[in-house]
Amino acid sequence: MNTVVITGANRGIGLGLTKQFLHNHARVIATCRNPIEAKELQALSDNTKLSIYPLIVNDAQSIARFSEELDGRPIDILINNAGVIGGPRQSLQDMDYEAWSEAFEINTIAPFRLSATLLDNLHLSKQPRIINVSSQMGALSSTSTGHHAYRSSKAALNKVMQVLAIELDPQGIIVCNVHPGWVQTDMGGVNAQLTVQESAAGLCNLIDSLTMQQTGKFFSWEGEELAW
Ligand SMILES: NC(=O)c1ccc[n+]([C@@H]2O[C@H](COP(=O)([O-])OP(=O)(O)OC[C@H]3O[C@@H](n4cnc5c(N)ncnc54)[C@H](OP(=O)(O)O)[C@@H]3O)[C@@H](O)[C@H]2O)c1
Structure with a gap:
């Protein structure tokens, strides 16, 4: 049975992935900033395969505490899902630079730090995978405009993980980035094309099927390989 760690699991795609992996009989370590307030996640607690931990992904101490809690436990799949858009002001005329830094x-930075910190746990798995929820909005091949903070943070995530995939290849750790589609969440908005369930189901299928031949690649929620 796979053990899956998911960040930002209290709402949106992270919550959808948690439900889908539990449905697929995986053990899920769901993390979020504030478990007490995570009502929808707590509502799943009857399932003994679910455990919930606090984790603020951009807080080094929070990551260190989480890592101590998981000491010696194998992790098969780490899903770096937590993300932010980078604030509403992202234009040439009006840029929120603090929000850009936070993005x-x-x-x-957080997906790299968490992956590096949990490497020993990943090494305890027979088929370890690091999956990063990125976005096609960060693809260098795209010519769309605006959202400079969000796009650049995801473009950088893509590069960081492409490099990590090469570095971790000799250790047998799969590293892939995924685009979840345009999804109906707080970030994606109500007009988005996909429900959380549709995106999460597609992502789970893809993640379960990945092999070392696919490490270092960028995939859509439907399993289609995307251009960086
Ligand atoms: N929705 C889309 O259409 C879409 C498209 C492409 C890519 N994505 C990516 O998919 C991922 C999930 O997005 P979503 O649509 O589900 O967004 P969302 O509904 O806004 O949820 C974002 C999640 O990230 C968590 N988070 C943010 N900052 C955090 C931090 N510092 N520490 C821990 N958790 C933090 C949030 O926790 P709180 O509740 O505590 O804020 C929340 O659980 C993101 O990486 C996003 O960039 C989404």
């Missing part, structure tokens, strides 16, 4: 902390 880099949460979207780019």
Whole structure:
């Protein structure tokens, strides 16, 4: 049975992935900033395969405490899902630079730090995987405009993980980035194309099927390989 760690599991795609992996009989270590307030996640607690931990991904001490809690436990799949858009002001005329920095902390640096910190746990798995929820909005091949903070933080996440995939290849750890589609969450908005359940189901299928041949690649929620 796979053990899956998911960040930002209290709402949106993270909550959807938690439900889907539990449905698929995986053991889920769901993390969020404030478990006490995570009512929808707590409502799943009857399932003995679910455990919930506090984790603020851009707080080094929070990551260290989480890692201590998991000491010696194998992790098969780490899903770096927690993310932010980078604030509403992202234009040439009006840029929120603090929110941009925070987007880099949460979207780019935190997935690297958490992956590095949990490496010993991943080594205890037979088929370890690091999955990063990125976005096509960060693809360098895209010519869309606006959302500079969000796009650049995801573009940087893509590069960081492409490098990590090469570095972890000899250790047999799969590293892939995924685009979840445009999803109906607080971030994606009500007009988005996909329900959380549709995206999460597609992502779970993809994540379960990944092999070392696919490490270092970027995939859509439907399993289609995407251009960086
Ligand atoms: N929705 C889309 O259409 C779409 C498209 C492409 C990519 N994505 C990516 O998919 C991922 C999930 O997005 P979503 O749509 O589910 O967004 P969401 O509904 O806004 O949820 C974001 C999640 O990230 C958590 N989070 C943010 N900052 C955090 C921090 N510092 N520490 C721990 N958790 C933190 C939030 O926790 P709190 O509740 O505590 O804030 C929440 O659980 C993100 O990486 C996003 O960039 C989404």
